[in-house]
Amino acid sequence: MTDLMAIGDLSRKTGVKVPTIRYYEGIGLLPPPPRSEGNRRLYGAKAVDRLRFIRHARELGFEVEAIRELLDLAEQPQRSCAKVDALAREHLRSITSRIERLTALKVEVESMIKACAKGRIAKCRIIDTLSHHEHCLHAEH
Amino acid sequence: MTDLMAIGDLSRKTGVKVPTIRYYEGIGLLPPPPRSEGNRRLYGAKAVDRLRFIRHARELGFEVEAIRELLDLAEQPQRSCAKVDALAREHLRSITSRIERLTALKVEVESMIKACAKGRIAKCRIIDTLSHHEHCLHAEH
DNA sequence: GTACAATCTCTAGCGACTAGAGGAGCAAGA
DNA sequence: TCTTGCTCCTCTAGTCGCTAGAGATTGTAC
Numbered sequence: 001m002t003d004l005m006a007i008g009d010l011s012r013k014t015g016v017k018v019p020t021i022r023y024y025e026g027i028g029l030l031p032p033p034p035r036s037e038g039n040r041r042l043y044g045a046k047a048v049d050r051l052r053f054i055r056h057a058r059e060l061g062f063e064v065e066a067i068r069e070l071l072d073l074a075e076q077p078q079r080s081c082a083k084v085d086a087l088a089r090e091h092l093r094s095i096t097s098r099i100e101r102l103t104a105l106k107v108e109v110e111s112m113i114k115a116c117a118k119g120r121i122a123k124c125r126i127i128d129t130l131s132h133h134e135h136c137l138h139a140e141h
Numbered sequence: 142m143t144d145l146m147a148i149g150d151l152s153r154k155t156g157v158k159v160p161t162i163r164y165y166e167g168i169g170l171l172p173p174p175p176r177s178e179g180n181r182r183l184y185g186a187k188a189v190d191r192l193r194f195i196r197h198a199r200e201l202g203f204e205v206e207a208i209r210e211l212l213d214l215a216e217q218p219q220r221s222c223a224k225v226d227a228l229a230r231e232h233l234r235s236i237t238s239r240i241e242r243l244t245a246l247k248v249e250v251e252s253m254i255k256a257c258a259k260g261r262i263a264k265c266r267i268i269d270t271l272s273h274h275e276h277c278l279h280a281e282h
Numbered sequence: 283g284t285a286c287a288a289t290c291t292c293t294a295g296c297g298a299c300t301a302g303a304g305g306a307g308c309a310a311g312a
Numbered sequence: 313t314c315t316t317g318c319t320c321c322t323c324t325a326g327t328c329g330c331t332a333g334a335g336a337t338t339g340t341a342c
Contacts (some may be wrong), residue, residue, distance in 0.1 A: 001162075006200065006319075006320075007319090007320070008319065008320080011316095017299090017300085018320085019299080019300065019301080020298085020299065020300085022169070022321095022322095023299060023300090025296075026194070026209065027298090036307095038306080038307050038308075038320085038321090039306085039307085039320085039321065040307080040308095040319085040320060041320085041321095049272065051241065052272070052274065053271050053272050056271050056272075056274050057271050058298090059282045060246055060249060060250060060253075060271075060282070060340090061243075061250075063248050063297080064297075064298070070268070070271065073262055074236065074262065074268045074271075074272070076262060077261060077262050077263035078262070078263070079261065079262050079280065080259070080260070080262070081257065081259065081260060081261065081264075081268070083264035083268065084257070084262065084265055084267050084268060085257050085259065085267065086269050087319075088254050088257070089254060091250060092247065092250045092251060092254060094226065095243055095246055095247045095250060096247060098243055099230060099240060099243045099247065102202075102207065102236055102239055102240045103240060105201055105202050105236055106233065106236045106237060106240065107234060108201055108231060109201060109202075109229060109233045110233060112201075112229060112310090113226065113229050113230060113233060113239060116225070116226050116229070118221070118223065118226065118241045119221070119222060120218060120219060120220065120221060120222065121214055121215065121217060121218050121219070121220050121221070121222045122219070123222075124219035124222035124225055124231050126222065126226065127211070127214070127215045127222070127224050127225060129197075130194050130197050130198050130201070131190065131193070131194050131197075131213075131215075132143060133193065133197050137195060141200045141201070147288075147289075148288090149288065149289080151285095158330090158331085159288090159289085160330080160331065160332080161329085161330065163290090163329085164330060164331090165293095168329090177338095179289085179290090179338050179339070180289085180336080180337085180338085181288085181290075181291065181338075182287060182289085182290090187336090194297070199329090202329085204329090205328080205329070269332075
C-alpha cells in the first residue's frame, strides 16, 4: 500500500526539479517527508498531489506566498471560497497590469526601431531616442 | 565652466536614486568620477547624459548587459548601427514573447475565476483547476 | 559650537530558484 | 566481493537589479 518513492521519482512524476523540491521543503511549501535508513526522503501520493498543485499554480504565475495561502485554504473544505476567489482576482489584476506595461514598452521600442535608417551610429535614431527621453511617444515611463 | 555636482544633485537631475547611481558605478555602467577633498563623488555634464541614457533604457526594459553594449556603441559614432538595431530587435522579441505568455496565463486565470460558483472550498473550481492540470484550456504550460 | 543633512563604505536582503562542491548510499554487473 | 556509476545528502554561493540599513565622516546653516 504505502509505496514510497525517492525524490528523483517524485521529480519525474511532477516535472519539478529535485533541487526545487528541496527548496520548496526549505521554505515550507512541502512538509518534510519521512526518511529512509540512509537518510533519503521518501514521498507518498499526497506529496505528488501537493507538488502538482504547486507546480500548476507556479505555471499560472502565482507567487509562492499566494500558493501558500491557496494550499492552506485547500485543506479547509468547509470554508467559503471567497478568499480563493480574491487571490485569483488579485493575481489576474497583476497579470493584466504587467501586460499593459509591456504593451506600452513594445509600442515605444517598435517606433524606435522603425525610425532607424541603418546608417552610422552618429545618426542612429535608436541611440538618439535613448539619449533623449522627450523624443518618446509617451512621456509617462 | 566645470561646475561639478554632488551625487544628490545628480540623483535629482536624472531621477535615479543615490544608491542606484553608486550601484551603476560598481557594476561599471558609470565610470568612477573624480572625488572632492572630502572623498565625495563629483559629477559633470557627461555623467548626467550617460545616466539619463541608462535610466531611459532601463525604463524601456533593456537589461543592464544590453545597456552596457549600447553605451559602448554610442561612443563609436563611425560604426554602423546594425548592432544597435539588432539589440533593439532582440529586446522587442523578448517583450513580445513575455506579452504572449502573460496573455495565455490571463485567459487561463480568467476562465478559472469565471468557473467559481462562490460556494465552499470543497467544490471550488479554482482549487480544482489548480489540482488538476488537465482541466486547463490549454495543456502547454 | 551645534545640530542636522548628505555623503561615505560595507553587508545583507528581495524572489524563486540554480549550480556546484564534497561526501555518502545503493543497485547492478564482472 | 568488488567496482562502477548513478542518485542522493547538505551546504554555500550565484542569478538580476536594485534596496535597506549600520556606522562613520563631511559639509552646511544657524
